[in-house]
Amino acid sequence: MSLLDVRNLRVTFDTETGPVQAVRGVSFSLGHERLGIVGESGSGKTMTGRAVLRLIRPPGRIEAEAMTFDGQDILNASERDMRALRGKRIGMVMQDPKYSLNPVMSVGRQLTEGLRLRDGLGRADATAKAIAALEAVQIRDPARVMDAYPHELSGGMGQRVMIAMMLIPEPDLLIADEPTSALDVTVQAEVLSILDALVRDRGMGLIFISHDLRLVARFCDRVLVMYKGLVVEELAASNLLAAQHPYTRGLLNCLPRIGGQRGPLPGLDRTGSWASEGAE
Numbered sequence: 001m002s003l004l005d006v007r008n009l010r011v012t013f014d015t016e017t018g019p020v021q022a023v024r025g026v027s028f029s030l031g032h033e034r035l036g037i038v039g040e041s042g043s044g045k046t047m048t049g050r051a052v053l054r055l056i057r058p059p060g061r062i063e064a065e066a067m068t069f070d071g072q073d074i075l076n077a078s079e080r081d082m083r084a085l086r087g088k089r090i091g092m093v094m095q096d097p098k099y100s101l102n103p104v105m106s107v108g109r110q111l112t113e114g115l116r117l118r119d120g121l122g123r124a125d126a127t128a129k130a131i132a133a134l135e136a137v138q139i140r141d142p143a144r145v146m147d148a149y150p151h152e153l154s155g156g157m158g159q160r161v162m163i164a165m166m167l168i169p170e171p172d173l174l175i176a177d178e179p180t181s182a183l184d185v186t187v188q189a190e191v192l193s194i195l196d197a198l199v200r201d202r203g204m205g206l207i208f209i210s211h212d213l214r215l216v217a218r219f220c221d222r223v224l225v226m227y228k229g230l231v232v233e234e235l236a237a238s239n240l241l242a243a244q245h246p247y248t249r250g251l252l253n254c255l256p257r258i259g260g261q262r263g264p265l266p267g268l269d270r271t272g273s274w275a276s277e278g279a280e
């Protein structure tokens with residue numbers, strides 16, 4: 001059985017100038033695997049991830065034929081049931097730690113609060129578990145970081161803290177939105193290997209949203225390629241770099257090449273029939 005099933009998901013924002021359809025009928029299922037979502041800015045990747053957690057704020061709204069997580073109907077689940085899933089069985093790591101970490105709470109308190117309130121751990125046990133989680137994301141001075149407030153952390157450090165926070169409850173599904181974009185390549189590789197181990201050893205499902213097609217090709221099992229709120233192509237990650245779809249090829253052609261000719265970045269050619277598919 002798949003872990004997550006999404007059928008014909010739509011996310012619409014009702015604006016003064018009319019509805020904006022950010023996601024226009026996306027379907028996919030996810031097993032215990034790494035599913036990449038790629039696509040240009042504004043193609044609906046983030047909104048797809050947030051919709052799975054039902055974290056779309058008004059004026060945005062979600063419609064779908066079905067959305068199930070581990071057999072549970074998450075399209076019609078109560079807000080209370082969703083709160084029980086979020087951060088526990090389904091985690092989300094956002095692009096920017098600024099929006100996920102509480103600015104007025106020390107890192108240690110943020111990491112231990114759930115363990116104490118939700119899991120009923122004592123202070124010492126919760127602290128030990130939080131420190132272990134920080135060590136798992138390669139933070140070398142966890143005691144100092146536990147005492148720090150989010151604004152005292154660098155971008156990369158904040159991102160690692162956020163990943164640690166998401167991993168503490170050992171989620172069954174992790175939605176990671178550009179989780180390594182603020183990290184240097186060495187730390188990025190470490191974080192990816194942590195995520196990889198969770199998928200391999202614990203059977204976690206991972207949705208990995210990224211602009212980095214090379215990274216997705218290397219790291220993921222399958223990929224959805226999104227354009228204007230639609231999935232234009234779904235393929236094995238190992239086939240991504242050789243994809244034939246004109247939009248995917250366009251994205252690949254925009255990748256900078258090491259040692260390649262310098263010149264203006266090529267624009268995306270949007271003249272194919274796929275470009276007007278489903279357009280209003």
Ligand SMILES: Nc1ncnc2c1ncn2[C@@H]1O[C@H](COP(=O)(O)OP(=O)(O)OP(=O)(O)O)[C@@H](O)[C@H]1O
Pocket residue numbers: 013015020021022039040041042043044045046047048059060211
């Ligand atoms: N509050 C809002 N009101 C109107 N439209 C919105 C609102 N929030 C998001 N959108 C629209 O949703 C679309 C999809 O946005 P989304 O953040 O999912 O794209 P993305 O593919 O994740 O982009 P990026 O790679 O830049 O993060 C955007 O085109 C945006 O215009």
